[in-house]
Amino acid sequence: MGGRLLLFPLPFQGHINPMLQLASILYSKGFNITIIHTFCNSPNKSNYPHFAFEAISEETLTASPTMQGSVTNVVLLNKVCFDPFRDCVKRLLSNASADEPILCLITDALLYFTQAVADLLMLPRLVLRTSSLSAFHVLRLHPVLLQKGYLSEGLDSHSDAPVPEAQPLKVKDISRTYKIEGEDLAEIISGMVMGIKASSGIIWNTFVELEQPVLNTIQQNFPIPSFTIGPFHKYFTASASSLLEQDRTAISWLDMQAPLSVLYVSFGSVAAIDKSEFFEMAWGLANSKQKFLWVVRPGVIRGSEWLEPFPPGLQEAVSERGHIIKWAPQQEVLAHPATACFWSHCGWNSTLESVCEGVPMICSPSFGDQPTNARCVETVWKVGLVLENGFEREEIERAIRRVMIDQEGKEMKMRMSCLKEKVNLCLMEGGSSYKSLEDLVSFILSF
Ligand code: UDP
Numbered sequence: 001m002g003g004r005l006l007l008f009p010l011p012f013q014g015h016i017n018p019m020l021q022l023a024s025i026l027y028s029k030g031f032n033i034t035i036i037h038t039f040c041n042s043p044n045k046s047n048y049p050h051f052a053f054e055a056i057s058e059e060t061l062t063a064s065p066t067m068q069g070s071v072t073n074v075v076l077l078n079k080v081c082f083d084p085f086r087d088c089v090k091r092l093l094s095n096a097s098a099d100e101p102i103l104c105l106i107t108d109a110l111l112y113f114t115q116a117v118a119d120l121l122m123l124p125r126l127v128l129r130t131s132s133l134s135a136f137h138v139l140r141l142h143p144v145l146l147q148k149g150y151l152s153e154g155l156d157s158h159s160d161a162p163v164p165e166a167q168p169l170k171v172k173d174i175s176r177t178y179k180i181e182g183e184d185l186a187e188i189i190s191g192m193v194m195g196i197k198a199s200s201g202i203i204w205n206t207f208v209e210l211e212q213p214v215l216n217t218i219q220q221n222f223p224i225p226s227f228t229i230g231p232f233h234k235y236f237t238a239s240a241s242s243l244l245e246q247d248r249t250a251i252s253w254l255d256m257q258a259p260l261s262v263l264y265v266s267f268g269s270v271a272a273i274d275k276s277e278f279f280e281m282a283w284g285l286a287n288s289k290q291k292f293l294w295v296v297r298p299g300v301i302r303g304s305e306w307l308e309p310f311p312p313g314l315q316e317a318v319s320e321r322g323h324i325i326k327w328a329p330q331q332e333v334l335a336h337p338a339t340a341c342f343w344s345h346c347g348w349n350s351t352l353e354s355v356c357e358g359v360p361m362i363c364s365p366s367f368g369d370q371p372t373n374a375r376c377v378e379t380v381w382k383v384g385l386v387l388e389n390g391f392e393r394e395e396i397e398r399a400i401r402r403v404m405i406d407q408e409g410k411e412m413k414m415r416m417s418c419l420k421e422k423v424n425l426c427l428m429e430g431g432s433s434y435k436s437l438e439d440l441v442s443f444i445l446s447f
Pocket of ligand 1: 013014015017238242246266267268269270271295326327328329330331346347348349350351353
């Protein structure tokens with residue numbers, strides 16, 4: 001088919017995975033791929049011998065070998081990457097041959113500075129938004145919610161009252177959504193929204209059947225083509241783009257467990273908890289008397305390297321029923337017959353991965369898109385529940401038993417299995433994501 005696409009992911013795990021999956025999907029459709037990446041958190045090139053890679057230097061960041069996902073770092077990247085990214089794309093354009101033209105840029109929505117580069121070099125830009133449609137819809141309501149006073153100091157940040165402007169959220173979800181470093185987040189949201197409005201189109205890692213009403217609203221507000229071609233990981237797994245080594249003992253341990261008997265616990269690559277919350281988690285898990293596979297990512301407990309906060313007695317109580325690892329082959333874990341439930345921070349990749357494997361969820365959202373994803377799980381799709389009081393051992397124990405043992409958990413499992421079925425249908429010939437991908441390919445070829 002010919003034609004090369006330049007893809008630029010935000011260098012955080014939850015954004016690298018979908019961008020590299022999208023790259024593989026588009027490669028399978030006949031496009032040649034160049035991944036432009038930062039030095040920190042660069043993808044493992046040996047897993048993608050068929051892609052070209054171009055590293056750009058960001059002066060202020062090269063001293064740091066790793067880069068933690070944070071709002072501050074998003075703002076920083078949007079400032080320091082402009083010159084090196086523009087120079088890189090310019091060079092690639094001038095070296096491109098007539099029989100393999102560069103057709104467009106595809107960049108993460110949070111790298112909103114790239115729209116100015118696209119305009120400058122007169123290259124179409126498609127945006128990849130890695131969150132759910134629902135979470136994007138809530139994020140972009142920031143100015144409205146600010147104006148209505150939902151973010152004011154005096155508001156009860158524990159309130160369970162509904163937010164009519166941002167259903168199905170509760171008042172307490174609003175402060176969680178935007179709680180990260182106030183001003184910076186507002187800058188990111190407006191940059192992202194303006195960047196999307198000026199772009200040629202937007203690609204979503206979701207499927208229509210999951211979020212149809214929100215898709216309609218977004219299409220009214222963003223009159224550019226929207227392509228819902230997900231879930232991406234059903235085409236290509238996230239393992240190849242994992243920045244951390246995945247511990248395979250997770251699978252051998254699951255192999256020894258009974259079907260639908262294990263709770264999988266993981267809070268993704270960014271979220272962090274306090275020591276006291278970690279203790280409550282551990283006691284809740286131990287007291288639930290259920291088997292569990294627990295990812296304790298180094299750094300997830302604030303102020304600790306790894307597991308050193310365990311007081312005497314607790315570790316023994318936990319290791320009787322649980323297996324603790326630093327990083328899991330998550331998709332394989334969720335697909336394993338022994339896995340019954342996923343206790344998650346509700347990052348969008350994790351949520352989608354759980355939906356695709358039909359695994360009901362317990363939700364502990366932290367910030368950003370996670371509170372909205374969690375409410376969708378609980379209230380819209382009714383396939384899990386949210387821990388309303390943060391980390392309290394009694395509530396945790398009760399929630400685990402509700403989802404893993406009680407009748408309501410069985411009903412959640414049934415609804416999750418229906419969603420899993422819908423995923424399979426949307427990817428088949430004639431399905432919604434299948435058709436949207438065909439549209440995306442034709443759209444890119446029209447540039
Ligand atoms: N992941 C993994 N092993 C783990 C935990 C997470 O491979 O032990 C992967 C997971 O499959 C997902 C990504 O890391 O693709 C996390 O993305 P998500 O959007 O859920 O959360 P984030 O890390 O961005 O908060």
